[in-house]
Amino acid sequence: MTSETPQPPPGRTSYADRRKQRLDALAAASADEEGGVSLILSAWRRLRRNPVFLVGLAITVTFVVLAIIAPWLAPYDPAARPLLDDIRPQSNPVPGPEPGHPLGGDDKGRDLLSRLLVGSQQTLMVGVLATLFGLLGGVTLGTIAGAFAGWTDSLVMRIVDVMLSIPSLLLAFTIAALASSPSQWTLIIAIATVQVPIFARLLRGSMLGQRASDHVLAARSLGVKPHAIVFRHMLPNALGPVIVQATLVLAVAIIDAAALSFLGLGNPDDRRPEWGQMLGAAQPYLGQEPHLAFYPAACIIVVALGFTLMGESLREALDPKTRR
Structure with a gap:
């Protein structure tokens, strides 16, 4: 006695055929919708x-544009003292807002709005250069x-582990304090050094x-040279997460730069303002004139x-596990 698979009546398709046709239709619709786009384009469709x-x-x-055009946008030179005559040591140590000076001035009679605008340029320069140098050093060690x-791997990673074991701000403070004289470049080098082990x-x-x-x-089975495999196949495909991390680290770099400048380890020349430096200068007047610290602090928080x-x-958007 033989068993035969039941066949569908003439003119009707089986369940397996209908299921296959449905899957083929879904696959075709998905292909038409995506159109074989690249990872970057697919991520941009989700990001927008x-x-x-x-x-x-x-x-x-907005921050980048303001930082670029700040010297032309600022109504006054940040080192000029147009409100010097309004300062009264006993009654009015810090000039308040008035026509032409919407945010008032600081304790030396300089326009506060102009210093905030020009300070954004210094803050952006420190954050970007520190992140770029940290990225370059981290990519070098990570590639090796x-x-x-x-x-080789063990030696490099033990050095990285030692650097990561020290709190980042403490390490940056130590490096900046070792400089013979504080400057903007000491900030950049200190913050970049802290970022190297992360990358x-x-x-x-x-x-x-x-x-x-x-x-x-x-590539190895085809006999491609090891350095070509590293720089043509491995490194380009491994840089994606590092580039994304650089965006996050840039926010940390701006905060760390402000913290070191607040502690007096940044550029000592207050004619070239920086937001952290302005915070430090506002400390003696925090009780009577809190707006001197509020404006630069708010700028740092918003940009970060x-x-x-x-x-x-x-x-x-770039992580397959969290795509929506």
């Missing part, structure tokens, strides 16, 4: 619908650790993941928030 990213992008773009195994560890992890990938194994919102949204 993300209000958190748009808010962070708006804050960041991720491309080579054995004692190095992240890139090293990405590089190790790339070492076991199919395209790297295929903008970079953080943009970086977190970018990381979620």
Whole structure:
């Protein structure tokens, strides 16, 4: 006795055929919708619908534009003292708002709005240069650790572990304090040094993941030279998370720069204002004139928030585990 698979009546399709047709239709619709787009374009399609990213992008773009055009936008030279005659040591040590000076002046008669605008340029320069130098150092160490195994990887990562074991602000403070005279470059070097282990560890992890990938194994089996595998196959595919992290680290760099300037380890020349420096100068008047500290502190908080919102949204858009 033989068993036969029941066949559907003529003119009707089986359940398996209908299921296959439905899956094929869904696959075709998905292909038409995505159109084989790249990872960057796919991430941008999600980011432009993300209000958190748009808010962070708006804050960041506004800050960068204001920092670039600040010397032309500021109504007065930040070192000029147009409100000097309004200072009365006993009754009016800090000039208040008046026509032509919407935010008033500081204790030396300088226009506060002009100093805030020009200070944004100094803050942006310190944050960007410190992040770029930290990124360069971290990429160098991460590439060495991720491309080579054995004692080279162990040596580099032990150095990174030692740097990470020290609180970042304390390490930056120590490096800046070792300089013979404080300046803007001591801030940049100190903050960049703190950021190196962050980028190095992240890139090293990405590089190790790339070492076991199919395209790297295929390149090795074809006899591609090791340095070509590292710089053409492993490193370009491992840089994505590092670039996203740089956006987040930039916000931390701005806060650290302000903290070191507040402690007196930044540029001592107050004719070139910086937001952290302005915070330190406002400390003696914090009880009577809190607006001297409020305005630069608010600028630091808003700008750091903008970079953080943009970086977190970018990381979620590029991470396959958190895509929505």
